[in-house]
Amino acid sequence: MPPPRRPDVLRGRVFRARDVLAAGLLSPAALRSSAWRRLYRGVYADAELPDDPDVRISGACLLIPAPAVFSGRTAAHLHGAGELLDPAMPVEVSVPPGVRFGPIAGLRVRRTVLPASDVTVVHRRPSTTGTRTALDIARAEPLVEAVAALDVLLARGVVDRAGLRRSLDAAPSPRGMRRAGRAVELADPRAESLPESRVRVLLALAxxxxxxxxxxxxxxxxxxxxxxxAFPEHRLAVEYDGAWHAEAGQLGRDRQRLNRLTAAGWRVVFVTAADLRDPDALVARVAAALGR
Structure with a gap:
């Protein structure tokens, strides 16, 4: 069987099916070949492009109406906090009330008021501003996940705490603002990983x-x-033991580091991904170590 035909003009491109069919670049049968990957209803990409958020955002740009903007974790990705967008998550867009759009498989459509001050352009994509993005996440998501996201946005300089607080005070609607205020209070840009943030917040809530x-x-x-x-007054450290600790040579370095901490009079509680699935037990273990 001959390989599927891939016109040069479509290589590395994201396109609408109706456009390429009308131009005679592809036939309906050719569009269904393995040369192309369907992103959304009527939107395709060159199958050689990576299946990543940027490609799916490009496809969404061909669908969303003019007043719509990317929001939530999709906007966070555009602002430079890519680790906040899991590749399996749908692309999120917000549209003003009264604008007819969706539902579309692969997109999460939110209907909300979008003042001009909350809208910007990032990498030629319409998006909520950094502050609006952070507060949308803080209002909508569980507290632990919201704080972890704010940690990243603060560390990247996408937002600052003073700006978040001003926006909280000026918010026209109280809906979700109490939750968002709590998330802003708990956020800390010093965190260096999402799991570390989650552990810190679980402990703080206790x-x-x-x-x-x-x-x-x-x-x-x-x-x-x-x-x-760290709990300096107790000389107790809490360390998240991620997958990178299994890399070649890392075990030896970890052992040497632990020996140095022990020699300095410190104890260490190690936390894994499994521990995060049982927060009560994790908190109890740290509390017991602090009580010793």
């Missing part, structure tokens, strides 16, 4: 306030290690 990215020094003031979370 009344255990840890210091993120704390530098441990020995009695002589010499650097020992920087730990994910």
């Amino acid at each position: 009344g255990l306030r840890a210091v993120p990215q704390y530098t441990v020094r020995d009695a002589g003031g010499n650097f020992v290690a920087r730990v994910d979370l």
Whole structure:
């Protein structure tokens, strides 16, 4: 069987089916070949393009009406916080009330008032501003996940805490603002990973306030290690043990680091992804370590 025909003009492109059919670039049968990947109803991409958020956002641009903007975690991705958008998540767009659009498989359509001050353009894509993006996430998502997202947005400089607080105070509607205010209060740009943020928030909600990215020094003031979370007065560190710890040579480095911390009089509680699935047990383990 001959390979599917891929016109040069469509290589590396995202396109609407009706446009290429009308131009005679492809036949309906050719459009169904393995050369192309369907993104949404009536929108396709060159199958050699990566199946990533940027390609799906490009496809969505061919569908969304003029008043619509990308929002939520899709907007966070556009603003430079790519780790907040899981590849399996649908692309999110917000449209003003009264604008008819959707539903469309692969898109999450939200209907909300969009003042001009909340709308910007990022990489030639219409998007909510950084502050509106952060507050939308903080209003809509569970507290732990919302704070983890705000940590990233603060660390990337997409938003600042003062701006978030001003927007909270000026919000015309109180809906979700109490939850958002709590998320802003708990957010901390010093966090260096989403799991670390989740652990910190779970502990904070239980009344255990840890210091993120704390530098441990020995009695002589010499650097020992920087730990994910610390309770300095108890000389207790809480470390998230992620997949990267399984890399070649990392075990030895981890052991040496643990030995240095122990020699400096510190104890370490290690946390894994499995621990995050049982928050109560995780909090109890840290609380018990603090009580020793």
